[in-house]
Amino acid sequence: MNDQIHKIVTQVGGIILGKERQIRLALACLLARGHLLIEDLPGVGKTTLAHALAASLGLGFQRIQFTSDLLPADILGVSIYDRDSGGFKFHPGPIFAQVVLADEVNRATPKAQSALLEAMEEHQVTTEGETRRLPQPFFVIATQNPSHLVGTFPLPESQLDRFLMRIELGYPDNEAERALLQGQDRRDLLEELKPCMDVPTLSQLQHQATQVYTSGALLDYVQALVGFTRRCPDYVNGLSPRAALALLHAARAWALMDGRGHVVPEDVQAVLPGVVGHRLATTGEVTRANGVDVAGDLIRQVAIP
Amino acid sequence: MAPTISLRNTLWLAAAFTMVAAPHAVRLPWWITLLALMIVLWRVYLGRARLELPRKWLLLIVVMGVTAGVYLNYRTLFGRDAGVALLVVMLALKLLETRSQRDAALVVFLGYFLVITNFLFSQTIPTALYLLACVWVITAAMIDLNYTQPPAGYRNQWRTAGGLLVHSVPLMLALFLFFPRVPGPLWGLPHDAYTGVTGLSDTMSPGSLIDLTLSDAVAFRVEFKSTIPEPGQLYWRGPVMWNFDGYTWTAARRNYYREPQFQARSAPIEYAVTIEPHNQRWLFAIDLPGRVPPRAAASSDFQLRSFAPVTSRQRYEMSSYLDARYGLDEGEAGLRRALALPPGTNPRTAEFARGLRGRFADDKALIAEVLSMFRNESFFYTLSPPQLGNDPVDDFLFSTRRGFCEHYASAFAVLMRAAGIPARIVTGYLGGEVNPVGNYMIVRQADAHAWTEVWIRGEGWVRVDPTAAVSPQRVQTGIAAAVPRTDPLPFMVRGDYALLRQLRLAWDSVANGWNQRVLGYNQDRQRRLLAQVGIDDATWRTLAIVLAGASGLIVLSLAPFMLRRLRTRIDDPVKRAYLAFCAKLRRKGLPRDPAEGPSDYAMRLARGRPDLVPAVTAITRLYVALRYGAETNPALVRDLQRRVREFAA
Numbered sequence: 001m002n003d004q005i006h007k008i009v010t011q012v013g014g015i016i017l018g019k020e021r022q023i024r025l026a027l028a029c030l031l032a033r034g035h036l037l038i039e040d041l042p043g044v045g046k047t048t049l050a051h052a053l054a055a056s057l058g059l060g061f062q063r064i065q066f067t068s069d070l071l072p073a074d075i076l077g078v079s080i081y082d083r084d085s086g087g088f089k090f091h092p093g094p095i096f097a098q099v100v101l102a103d104e105v106n107r108a109t110p111k112a113q114s115a116l117l118e119a120m121e122e123h124q125v126t127t128e129g130e131t132r133r134l135p136q137p138f139f140v141i142a143t144q145n146p147s148h149l150v151g152t153f154p155l156p157e158s159q160l161d162r163f164l165m166r167i168e169l170g171y172p173d174n175e176a177e178r179a180l181l182q183g184q185d186r187r188d189l190l191e192e193l194k195p196c197m198d199v200p201t202l203s204q205l206q207h208q209a210t211q212v213y214t215s216g217a218l219l220d221y222v223q224a225l226v227g228f229t230r231r232c233p234d235y236v237n238g239l240s241p242r243a244a245l246a247l248l249h250a251a252r253a254w255a256l257m258d259g260r261g262h263v264v265p266e267d268v269q270a271v272l273p274g275v276v277g278h279r280l281a282t283t284g285e286v287t288r289a290n291g292v293d294v295a296g297d298l299i300r301q302v303a304i305p
Numbered sequence: 306m307a308p309t310i311s312l313r314n315t316l317w318l319a320a321a322f323t324m325v326a327a328p329h330a331v332r333l334p335w336w337i338t339l340l341a342l343m344i345v346l347w348r349v350y351l352g353r354a355r356l357e358l359p360r361k362w363l364l365l366i367v368v369m370g371v372t373a374g375v376y377l378n379y380r381t382l383f384g385r386d387a388g389v390a391l392l393v394v395m396l397a398l399k400l401l402e403t404r405s406q407r408d409a410a411l412v413v414f415l416g417y418f419l420v421i422t423n424f425l426f427s428q429t430i431p432t433a434l435y436l437l438a439c440v441w442v443i444t445a446a447m448i449d450l451n452y453t454q455p456p457a458g459y460r461n462q463w464r465t466a467g468g469l470l471v472h473s474v475p476l477m478l479a480l481f482l483f484f485p486r487v488p489g490p491l492w493g494l495p496h497d498a499y500t501g502v503t504g505l506s507d508t509m510s511p512g513s514l515i516d517l518t519l520s521d522a523v524a525f526r527v528e529f530k531s532t533i534p535e536p537g538q539l540y541w542r543g544p545v546m547w548n549f550d551g552y553t554w555t556a557a558r559r560n561y562y563r564e565p566q567f568q569a570r571s572a573p574i575e576y577a578v579t580i581e582p583h584n585q586r587w588l589f590a591i592d593l594p595g596r597v598p599p600r601a602a603a604s605s606d607f608q609l610r611s612f613a614p615v616t617s618r619q620r621y622e623m624s625s626y627l628d629a630r631y632g633l634d635e636g637e638a639g640l641r642r643a644l645a646l647p648p649g650t651n652p653r654t655a656e657f658a659r660g661l662r663g664r665f666a667d668d669k670a671l672i673a674e675v676l677s678m679f680r681n682e683s684f685f686y687t688l689s690p691p692q693l694g695n696d697p698v699d700d701f702l703f704s705t706r707r708g709f710c711e712h713y714a715s716a717f718a719v720l721m722r723a724a725g726i727p728a729r730i731v732t733g734y735l736g737g738e739v740n741p742v743g744n745y746m747i748v749r750q751a752d753a754h755a756w757t758e759v760w761i762r763g764e765g766w767v768r769v770d771p772t773a774a775v776s777p778q779r780v781q782t783g784i785a786a787a788v789p790r791t792d793p794l795p796f797m798v799r800g801d802y803a804l805l806r807q808l809r810l811a812w813d814s815v816a817n818g819w820n821q822r823v824l825g826y827n828q829d830r831q832r833r834l835l836a837q838v839g840i841d842d843a844t845w846r847t848l849a850i851v852l853a854g855a856s857g858l859i860v861l862s863l864a865p866f867m868l869r870r871l872r873t874r875i876d877d878p879v880k881r882a883y884l885a886f887c888a889k890l891r892r893k894g895l896p897r898d899p900a901e902g903p904s905d906y907a908m909r910l911a912r913g914r915p916d917l918v919p920a921v922t923a924i925t926r927l928y929v930a931l932r933y934g935a936e937t938n939p940a941l942v943r944d945l946q947r948r949v950r951e952f953a954a
Contacts, residue, residue, distance in 0.1 A: 217933060218933050262929075262930075262935060264929055300900050302900055303899030304900060304902060
């Protein structure tokens with residue numbers, strides 16, 4: 001594994017115990033220039049993960065707590081009349097940061113949600129006729145509560161698609177939980193985190209991730225997976241071409257983190273739960289299957305060509 | 306209702322139909338050909354323009370009109386010609402109401418049927434090859450119909466159809482060899498199936514043989530088992546004419562069938578004749594036939610007559626005696642018939658004969674005198690003789706003196722009868738051409754000939770060929786040398802253009818093989834073949850069992866190939882090597898899950914069989930680098946293959 005990345009994984013893993021796979025997925029998502037959605041119950045460490053990632057990467061961090069009365073201006077910023085200069089002065093909102101944690105994104109109204117999601121897609125913000133670029137890199141980590149909880153506005157599928165990955169954290173296992181209970185307060189630990197990487201390095205890694213080689217055989221596998229979801233009646237809709245591209249980007253980032261110059265099927269299988277979990281709705285099941293189960297079924301049913 | 310099948314399907318169907326119906330076009334009335342063509346073009350136009358197909362009532366009117374037209378043309382709706390005409394138009398009309406896949410499938414199968422109808426008219430090698438091509442096109446059309454997403458271009462259709470045809474070859478051979486044969490056609494061919502074939506008839510008048518000499522159609526082919534006799538001895542005996550009405554000779558209406566009596570005075574010649582259908586009953590054999598072919602009888606004047614008209618190619622074994630005495634005991638009635646002349650006809654001939662009789666008491670001397678007259682006076686042998694009047698023999702002998710073999714035979718026989726010597730006319734063929742390519746003899750209609758037989762006490766019936774006196778070349782070398790070069794003769798009979806003739810002879814040899822082995826594969830040969838494999842006395846039931854068994858065997862032996870085709874073919878040598886590696890491990894109870902990545906598999910193997918780790922790691926690393934990495938070094942591919950070969954779990 002790439003040294004710096006390894007260091008980050010270890011460091012973040014020291015705070016979020018027993019969740020190395022999720023940490024690596026989150027990093028892969030970042031390297032693939034995608035945004036991350038973490039879905040889980042309150043209190044499993046969503047915010048802590050986002051925080052730890054930002055700190056370890058040495059990136060500027062802002063947090064927006066989404067509530068039902070949040071307005072777009074609260075996210076994007078607002079122009080206020082400045083008596084000294086005699087004109088309107090733009091006060092940037094919390095979105096103007098390298099890592100933005102959108103906490104409990106499904107508690108806000110669709111209007112506020114879409115303000116965030118548009119910024120995510122365009123990497124720029126347009127208010128009052130003026131377009132402002134967001135900082136680079138720009139990485140949104142949104143958390144959301146499972147949608148069956150009270151007082152939520154579930155994100156529609158089209159907006160879920162904006163997130164490259166969605167991961168679940170889940171309860172820690174016994175051992176990790178004991179370590180957590182015995183250990184220091186997480187907030188104090190966060191304070192002590194040292195950045196392991198600077199922005200130019202991250203940009204370079206992001207660029208490298210796009211250069212990872214994908215052979216024809218690997219593309220065959222990706223197409224086989226995507227094709228299967230389109231033919232199989234178990235899924236409401238098959239994966240879109242955008243989802244296929246997302247899968248490929250994520251797999252490249254994963255391969256890069258493993259220190260390889262080419263993608264192997266295992267990379268695809270590793271990122272599959274994060275990439276397809278929120279894009280594939282299964283028929284016949286009332287409760288929403290989690291990404292790991294959906295992806296596991298898919299992997300089992302598609303032979304590697 | 307607009308059609309649901311695509312324009313592409315329509316074009317395939319139209320092409321297939323046009324191809325299959327094309328050979329019929331020349332045989333059908335012109336208006337049917339034109340109508341069918343117009344309907345097909347109309348259908349293609351409608352398909353192109355995405356217009357609706359015509360309504361049912363319009364088609365109904367056309368159908369009734371066509372049926373009436375066919376009836377008026379043929380005076381029947383049944384039989385070969387009318388049936389085919391109806392089938393062609395109806396199939397074209399079916400195309401016009403072909404909307405769905407189901408209609409199209411029907412057109413395809415009717416197309417196959419239309420292929421068969423072509424064999425009612427011609428069974429030659431070119432026909433068979435052409436129809437094979439038609440079957441290919443129809444099959445390709447059918448395959449095109451069954452694509453849900455047709456691939457670009459037409460290569461796939463051609464290839465798949467060709468593959469299907471190749472696969473069906475063994476089955477075709479089994480059906481050919483073992484399908485129960487019945488003597489004659491399997492079902493009664495329509496009665497009009499044999500019109501338009503030429504051959505000798507049972508009457509002969511001046512000029513009737515000349516028509517035949519204009520045809521180089523093959524009358525029959527002969528394979529000799531012994532040495533081939535001299536050309537001048539090859540008198541192929543056919544219809545024998547007894548009755549003369551002053552102008553036309555006619556064969557006896559009633560024949561007296563009995564075992565012909567003869568004394569052989571030379572060794573027999575053994576040969577086999579394959580006769581082309583000529584719609585009459587005669588079978589031909591070298592004079593004098595010494596045997597009667599099966600399903601035929603010989604009359605007392607040595608005519609061989611088949612029980613049924615020769616409507617298909619037949620082969621029979623024969624033996625003949627070049628020198629034999631026969632008819633020594635000819636009865637009174639027979640001799641009276643051989644002397645009969647209609648009173649009052651050809652008076653000058655009769656008078657001339659009486660004069661001869663006065664001068665020569667001896668029959669043989671009289672015959673010699675007449676022959677020398679033909680030889681020495683100005684008689685000419687020609688294919689274009691002048692017209693003869695009501696007393697043709699008088700006209701010929703005393704004024705025109707130009708004639709063909711039937712003129713000489715007729716004149717000679719009339720002279721003999723008038724002089725009191727019993728005489729009759731024998732028609733048949735003289736000579737034949739040896740095809741050096743297949744070493745057999747071809748006798749053509751152009752070799753038709755007529756000669757006479759006279760009855761001499763103590764010697765029986767003796768052949769006298771007056772043509773030989775006029776034109777010895779006709780007998781010795783053939784007709785081409787005997788007639789003037791300006792006379793019309795068919796190409797193959799003339800000796801010009803050696804190379805072209807050589808090619809035609811080579812082709813005739815191939816066609817003969819086809820006739821003998823394929824078309825001539827009849828019940829007898831089937832029985833013989835089955836006897837060779839130990840099945841005596843083959844009945845329908847045994848044949849059905851053999852056929853089913855053979856077909857089953859063929860399908861079983863083809864099945865592995867076809868099933869292999871179902872598995873995707875692996876072109877990538879890297880992938881093939883890795884699969885071989887996986888197969889080795891599978892046999893050891895360590896199968897790879899189809900969805901398991903190579904590295905995961907290697908890791909699992911390492912847990913189960915630590916002893917394999919070095920080999921598995923090396924193979925997996927090479928495989929991953931070659932298949933998923935950018936590595937293309939052929940040396941590494943060979944390394945992988947070698948390691949997999951040497952790998953032993």
